[in-house]
Amino acid sequence: MRFVLRRAGFFLLTLWAAVTLNFFLPRMMPGNPAIAMMGKFRGKVGAQELQTLEQIFGADSKQSLPAQYVHYLGDIFTGNFGTSLFYYPSPVIDVVRGAIPWTLGLVGVTVILAFVLGTGIGIISAWRRGGLFDSLAPPLLVIASAIPYFWVGMMFILIFGLKLQWLPWSGGMNLTDSPAWTPSFIGDVVEHALLPGLALLITTIGTWTLTMRNNMVTTLADDYVRMARAKGLRPHRIMLNYAARNAILPNLTGFAMSLGFVVSGAILIEYVFNYPGVGYMLLQAVENEDYPLMQALFLLITVAVLVAILLADIATAIFDPRTRTSR
Amino acid sequence: MTGRFWRALARSPKATAGAILLAAFIVLALFPGLFARDSPTAEVYARNLGPSAAHLFGTTGLGQDIFAQAVYGTRQVLEIAFGAGLASTVIAALIGVAAAYLGGFWDGALNLFTDVVLVIPLFPLLIVIAAYVHNSGTGVLIAVLTFTGWSYTARQLRSQALSLRSRDFLAAARARGERGAYIIVMEILPTMASLLIAAFLINALYDVLFASSLQFIGLGDPNSVAWGTMLYWAQNNEALQTGYYLQAIVPGAAIALLGAAFALLNYAFDEVSNPALRPVRVRRTSRLLDRIGRLARA
Numbered sequence: 001m002r003f004v005l006r007r008a009g010f011f012l013l014t015l016w017a018a019v020t021l022n023f024f025l026p027r028m029m030p031g032n033p034a035i036a037m038m039g040k041f042r043g044k045v046g047a048q049e050l051q052t053l054e055q056i057f058g059a060d061s062k063q064s065l066p067a068q069y070v071h072y073l074g075d076i077f078t079g080n081f082g083t084s085l086f087y088y089p090s091p092v093i094d095v096v097r098g099a100i101p102w103t104l105g106l107v108g109v110t111v112i113l114a115f116v117l118g119t120g121i122g123i124i125s126a127w128r129r130g131g132l133f134d135s136l137a138p139p140l141l142v143i144a145s146a147i148p149y150f151w152v153g154m155m156f157i158l159i160f161g162l163k164l165q166w167l168p169w170s171g172g173m174n175l176t177d178s179p180a181w182t183p184s185f186i187g188d189v190v191e192h193a194l195l196p197g198l199a200l201l202i203t204t205i206g207t208w209t210l211t212m213r214n215n216m217v218t219t220l221a222d223d224y225v226r227m228a229r230a231k232g233l234r235p236h237r238i239m240l241n242y243a244a245r246n247a248i249l250p251n252l253t254g255f256a257m258s259l260g261f262v263v264s265g266a267i268l269i270e271y272v273f274n275y276p277g278v279g280y281m282l283l284q285a286v287e288n289e290d291y292p293l294m295q296a297l298f299l300l301i302t303v304a305v306l307v308a309i310l311l312a313d314i315a316t317a318i319f320d321p322r323t324r325t326s327r
Numbered sequence: 328m329t330g331r332f333w334r335a336l337a338r339s340p341k342a343t344a345g346a347i348l349l350a351a352f353i354v355l356a357l358f359p360g361l362f363a364r365d366s367p368t369a370e371v372y373a374r375n376l377g378p379s380a381a382h383l384f385g386t387t388g389l390g391q392d393i394f395a396q397a398v399y400g401t402r403q404v405l406e407i408a409f410g411a412g413l414a415s416t417v418i419a420a421l422i423g424v425a426a427a428y429l430g431g432f433w434d435g436a437l438n439l440f441t442d443v444v445l446v447i448p449l450f451p452l453l454i455v456i457a458a459y460v461h462n463s464g465t466g467v468l469i470a471v472l473t474f475t476g477w478s479y480t481a482r483q484l485r486s487q488a489l490s491l492r493s494r495d496f497l498a499a500a501r502a503r504g505e506r507g508a509y510i511i512v513m514e515i516l517p518t519m520a521s522l523l524i525a526a527f528l529i530n531a532l533y534d535v536l537f538a539s540s541l542q543f544i545g546l547g548d549p550n551s552v553a554w555g556t557m558l559y560w561a562q563n564n565e566a567l568q569t570g571y572y573l574q575a576i577v578p579g580a581a582i583a584l585l586g587a588a589f590a591l592l593n594y595a596f597d598e599v600s601n602p603a604l605r606p607v608r609v610r611r612t613s614r615l616l617d618r619i620g621r622l623a624r625a
């Protein structure tokens with residue numbers, strides 16, 4: 001319990017750090033780019049909205065910096081992210097809400113698949129260490145990890161979308177469709193998610209495999225594994241219940257590291273496939289200098305990553321008694 | 328790092344392949360004029376030409392020679408890889424080792440700081456910073472990548488330094504009355520040389536990927552000669568949809584090859600410096616014969 005409380009405290013601290021970064025970054029830049037951007041939108045958006053934005057980005061010279069900061073924190077924690085400039089007059093929060101399901105579906109499913117497949121490949125290559133599979137799979141995955149995510153996406157578009165014409169490669173659904181829980185619509189969404197999902201899967205599976213393989217190589221040399229062998233247990237049981245079960249815990253903890261890669265991969269792949277999720281929207285916001293939307297999306301992504309890490313921490317605490325006693 | 332270490336490294340096929348690739352790119356970056364006749368920016372040829380003897384990879388939508396762009400683009404990406412890779416490794420070493428060496432309050436504070444930086448998603452943060460900066464050139468990219476990219480290495484080096492803390496040679500240095508900074512730089516860091524090199528290699532790899540990604544989404548300097556910028560223009564001109572594949576394939580393959588060089592070297596370093604991961608020799612023929620024998624019996 002103490003462990004989980006500590007992690008929850010860390011969660012809040014990091015969240016505060018991300019909000020503070022959001023606040024100070026535009027103010028630290030020479031000439032506050034957010035204010036320069038605001039000038040362009042003067043007259044195009046309502047006076048009320050402009051004033052809120054000026055408060056968020058520090059153009060309101062009547063307030064001192066600490067007062068602005070307190071005001072900003074208040075705004076963020078009441079969910080007031082201002083008005084989107086590109087999707088004017090929609091509030092940022094509504095725009096963001098439309099993008100979340102797409103990313104949650106695409107990235108959620110892919111992360112789970114990548115974890116299961118990557119860990120599985122890691123287990124098998126460590127178990128058959130030095131064998132044919134082990135000399136092929138990890139090095140190939142290492143090389144694959146050096147390929148830019150977006151380029152994998154582009155090559156998928158070229159091969160499977162444009163040349164073979166197997167699958168759609170742009171957008172999240174057919175434009176003629178209207179969202180409904182009908183089989184044809186669901187099938188259409190799945191079809192559109194296949195190529196971006198596969199591209200993301202291929203680029204993120206490697207980190208899971210390598211950490212799992214290396215952990216497993218270490219646990220395989222441990223005495224309890226030797227004991228299990230000496231007892232004459234079935235190889236499958238030793239592999240899964242003895243070695244892999246203990247090797248998987250650091251892999252769960254390593255979730256924090258891998259998640260960063262998944263997020264960057266997802267942003268770029270959504271961009272390449274015009275997939276209407278959070279990452280695509282973030283880059284749209286950047287392109288159109290829609291800073292309120294950009295800030296909100298950065299926070300949203302950070303919160304999502306932090307929640308996932310917190311969940312992984314709690315899972316570790318449940319599965320690994322050592323984390324509960326030693327701290 | 329003894330002679331045995333380097334010999335083990337030299338025997339590793341992964342290290343050899345990585346070193347040859349990296350050396351080739353370094354030569355390209357130092358002497359691009361030897362390999363490409365054309366200027367990478369001159370818009371002097373017909374647009375969107377296919378590959379030919381005169382233009383090995385064809386020309387861009389603006390009539391520039393793609394081969395020349397790829398060759399000249401090597402320099403900027405290597406500047407970023409080495410600049411940001413080295414800088415972030417040095418910062419990581421100082422913070423990580425200082426935390427472990429100082430212990431107590433400083434360890435707690437530095438460690439917490441490292442952990443916070445570690446979990447804030449890096450790439451979105453890079454995007455936000457680059458969006459405010461506008462048209463980031465080489466210097467800005469190096470600075471931003473350094474500022475954001477040191478945390479993982481710092482944590483790694485801290486745990487390595489923690490395991491050294493009670494060693495005799497450090498007690499001896501302290502007894503000689505050496506200062507803390509001297510002990511960190513002259514006594515602790517040299518013992519971690521192989522770890523530092525491995526960390527530099529992985530940092531350089533991510534700097535290449537992240538810098539190219541930022542350029543690809545249009546946050547770099549669109550007039551710079553760089554692989555990521557070439558991909559940005561390819562995407563902007565819809566090179567894939569209009570059939571000018573090479574405009575997208577060439578720079579991406581170049582990034583992947585350079586990245587593979589760093590990744591292979593890093594993998595080999597890991598294997599050699601961590602005895603537990605060293606490849607085991609399996610007599611493959613006998614195992615195969617075994618299997619055939621078993622099949623025959625079955």
